[in-house]
Amino acid sequence: MSAPTHAGPAPMSGAMLAVTSIALALGTFMQVLDGSIANVSIPTIAGDMGVSADQGTWVITSFAVANGVSVPLTGWLMGRYGVVRTFVSAVILFTIASLLCGISWNLPSLIVFRILQGAVSGPMIPGSQALLISIFPPSKRGAALAIWSMTTLVAPIAGPMLGGYISDNMSWQWIFLINLPVGALCAFLCWRNMASRETPTRKLPVDTTGFMLLLVWVGAFQVMLDTGKDADWFGSPAIVVMAAVAAIAFVAWVIWELTEKNPIVDLSLFKSRNFTVGCIVTCLGFGVFFGNTVLLPLWLQTQMGYIATWAGLVAAPSGVVAVLVTPLMAQIMSRVDARWTATLSLTAFGLSYWLRSGYSADVSFAALVVPMLVQGVAMSVFFVSMVTITLNGVPINQMPSATGLSNFARLTAGSFAAALTTTIWGRSESLHQTRLAEMASATDPSWLRAMHGMGHMGMSLPQSLAAITQQYVGQAYLLASLDFFRASAWLMLLMVPLLWFTKRAVGGGGVAAAAAAD
Secondary structure (H helix, E strand, O other): OOOOOOOOOOOOOHHHHHHHHHHHHHHHHHHHHHHHOOHHHHHHHHHHHOOOHHHHOHHHHHHHHHHHHHHHHHHHHHHHHOHHHHHHHHHHHHHHHHHHHHOOOOHHHHHHHHHHHHHHOOOHHHHHHHHHHHHOOHHHHHHHHHHHHHHHHHHHHHHHHHHHHHHHHOOOOHHHHOHHHHHHHHHHHHHHHHHHHOOOOOOOOOOHHHHHHHHHHHHHHHHHHHHHOOOOHHHOHHHHHHHHHHHHHHHHHHHHHHHOOOOOOOHHHHHOHHHHHHHHHHHHHHHHHHHHHHHHHHHHHHOOOOOHHHHHHHHHHHHHHHHHHHHHHHHHHOOOEHHHHHHHHHHHHHHHHHHHOOOOOOOOHHHHHHHHHHHHHHHHHHHHHHHHHHHOOOOHHHHHHHHHHHHHHHHHHHHHHHHHHHHHHHHHHHHHHHHHHHHOOOOOHHHHHHHHHHHHOOOOHHHHHHHHHHHHHHHHHHHHHHHHHHHHHHHHHHOHHHHOOOOOOEOOOHHHHHHHOO
16 A cells, blocks of 8 residues: 555654654564464464364464455555554454454364454554555655565564464463554554544445455355365365355456446456466465465474474574565666566575475475575565566556455465365375375285384384384375475476566565565
8 A cells, every 4th residue: 555645744753753663563563473473383273172283274264364355445444534543443453353362262263263353454564554654754765665574574484483482382372462462552652653643534435245245255265175175075065055155256246346336356457467467476476385384384293293483493594584685686676677586586486395395204404494595585576576567557546456456366365275285285195195005015025024123112013003004194294295395396487487478567676575565
C-alpha cells in the first residue's frame, strides 16, 4: 500500500520519530514472526494434543489462508476507518487472538483461534508500511522503507529459532503468548503518537457478495486439502462435497467479480501480461518455498532425531544471508532488468533444493546448513524481483488493487502448498516403504544377518521385527524427502523461461523491497 497522497501532518523528528518507528516495526515483526514461529513447533504441538504431525500443519495453513483472504479487505478498511485506526485495531485484535491461541485446549480450538489471528492481521503489514512512509520526511523515506523491509527478513530468522527454543525449554503456548506484551506496547505507542495524524475517511461501497464467495471457495478448498489425506480423498463423500463447493463458488466468484462495479478483487488486472505471468511465477515459487519450509523441520524432528531448537537453527542461516545480501541486491535492482535478478533467484532456489536431494541418513548439521545459505541468496532478491515484474505497467490508480490481489494470491498459494506438501510426502513415503518391503524377504541374507545380530543383543523376535520396520520407515521418509527436494529444484528451474515472456522491468530499490513483503 502506498503512502497517503493528501496533505497530512508534518513528518516526525527526534525521539518521537524513533519511538514511533520502533513501534511500527514491532507490529510488522510480530505479524511476520507468527507466520514462521509455529513451523518448528508442529511436532511438539501435535504430540501434546494427541494428533498426527500432518494434522498439526493445520496450525500453519489456517493462519496463512485466513491472512490471505483478509488482505483484499485492507484497502476498504483503511479508506473507511482511517489507516491509524485500522492498524491499531488490527494489532489489538491480533494480540487478543494470540492470547486465545495460547490458552487453546485442543486442536480444533487452536485452529479456530489461528483463523481469527490470521483474519485480523491482514492490515498490519500494509498499515505499518503506509504509516512509516507518512512520518518520515520525503528525503528519508527510501531509508525508512529499507529498514522496514529488513524487519520483515529478520522475523523469519528469529521465528524458527525462537519457536524451537520455546518448544524445547518452555511450553509451546508461549510461542503465542509472547505476542501479548509486544502487541500491547505497539498499540499503545502507535495510538498515542499517531491518533492525531489519522487519514481522511469516506464511505466506500464494499463487495460483500464477492468477499463471501471468496471466503467459501478458498475455505472449502483448504479444508479439502487439509483433510483429504486422512479421509481417503475422493473416496470420501465429504471430500467430494468440499471439492464441488469450492469449484462452484470459485466459478461464481470469478463471474461476479468480472461484472461487479466495485469488486473486492479486480480480476481485470490479469489482462496485463506482466501481472499474469508475475503472479503465476510468484505463486508457484512461493508455494514451493513455503512447502519446503514446512517439510524440512518436520522431517528433521520426526525422522532424524532433531529437537525443535536445532531444527530452527538449521533454517536460520538462510535468513541471515538474506539480511546481509538484500541491501546490495536492492542497489543492483535499481539498474538491472528484474528478469535477470528473478532468474538468479529461481536458479539459486533450484540449486538449494538440488543440494538437499543429496542428503543421507547420517547427514551432518553442516551439510544441512549449506543449502540454506544458498537459499538465503535466493530469498534476498526473489520477492523484490517478482513485485517489480508483476507491477510493471500497472496504472497508479490500480496499484492498491494490484498489490492486494498479488499478495492474496501469494499467501493463498502458500497455504495450499503447505497442505499439499504433507500429503505428497506421506504418499511418497508409503510408496517407498512398499518397495523396500518387496525387496526384503525372510530368505534375504542381509535380513537374516540383521535378525541374527539383534537376537544376540537380547532382542526378541517381535522386537527385532519392530526395529527393522522402523529402519524401513525412516529410510522411506528419507527417500520421500529427497524426491520432494529434487522435484522442487526442477520446478524452480522450469519457471525461469516463464519470466522471459514478460516485458523488461527495472526495480525501484528500497521501495520495491518494502512492497515485496507487503
